[in-house]
Amino acid sequence: SAVISQKPSRDICQRGTSLTIQCQVDSQVTMMFWYRQQPGQSLTLIATANQGSEATYESGFVIDKFPISRPNLTFSTLTVSNMSPEDSSIYLCSVGAVRGDTEAFFGQGTRLTVV
Amino acid sequence: AQRVTQPEKLLSVFKGAPVELKCNYSYSGSPELFWYVQYSRQRLQLLLRHISRESIKGFTADLNKGETSFHLKKPFAQEEDSAMYYCALDAGGTSYGKLTFGQGTILTVHP
Numbered sequence: 286s287a288v289i290s291q292k293p294s295r296d297i298c299q300r301g302t303s304l305t306i307q308c309q310v311d312s313q314v315t316m317m318f319w320y321r322q323q324p325g326q327s328l329t330l331i332a333t334a335n336q337g338s339e340a341t342y343e344s345g346f347v348i349d350k351f352p353i354s355r356p357n358l359t360f361s362t363l364t365v366s367n368m369s370p371e372d373s374s375i376y377l378c379s380v381g382a383v384r385g386d387t388e389a390f391f392g393q394g395t396r397l398t399v400v
Numbered sequence: 401a402q403r404v405t406q407p408e409k410l411l412s413v414f415k416g417a418p419v420e421l422k423c424n425y426s427y428s429g430s431p432e433l434f435w436y437v438q439y440s441r442q443r444l445q446l447l448l449r450h451i452s453r454e455s456i457k458g459f460t461a462d463l464n465k466g467e468t469s470f471h472l473k474k475p476f477a478q479e480e481d482s483a484m485y486y487c488a489l490d491a492g493g494t495s496y497g498k499l500t501f502g503q504g505t506i507l508t509v510h511p
Contacts, residue, residue, distance in 0.1 A: 316497050327486065328444075328501040377444070381497030388446035389434075389499060 291392030
């Protein structure tokens with residue numbers, strides 16, 4: 286199993302500012318994922334954070350808006366840049382599942398409100 | 401692109417009644433299907449996956465490739481089953497590890 290610590294758990298931010306969310310895993314993992322859950326919506330994958338290379342972004346998400354760092358195999362950050370009220374969501378960090386071997390584990394989420 | 405559909409946003413049953421949470425998917429390959437659950441004030445966690453064919457907390461789910469469905473069932477619901485349930489798909493290949501989620505179903509089990 287993997288234990289994921291994500292912080293902050295919640296924040297209220299002013300529009301135009303940036304927030305960096307941290308994700309710490311208690312074991313080394315190859316891939317980490319960042320998801321967004323907008324109010325009343327399902328989870329949507331933002332990007333895959335790969336150690337030693339640039340993150341891979343899904344359609345509709347760009348690096349300038351959501352820069353990601355992955356300095357080592359246990360840690361990643363997601364920054365939400367130049368925030369607007371539309372960025373108000375829950376952001377989740379996840380360690381990906383390995384086929385047939387392990388399940389996907391999730392952080393507790395960061396509830397972001399942009400005012 | 402793959403898609404997961406959970407047609408019911410809300411589902412209410414009484415304790416002891418059978419419950420079925422529906423999940424349909426669209427994907428041309430051979431996906432892996434999962435059910436994740438989020439209890440109140442807890443993080444998202446795996447309930448079961450189709451490859452293991454397990455029964456977890458009395459829940460079962462069978463992958464029906466013909467109907468592209470992966471419905472979650474429990475013969476006798478309990479109050480502690482009240483939670484948000486997500487059906488998820490892993491397309492594998494170059495997308496391996498990335499999950500596509502359904503919209504989620506809030507299950508409420510009344511006493």
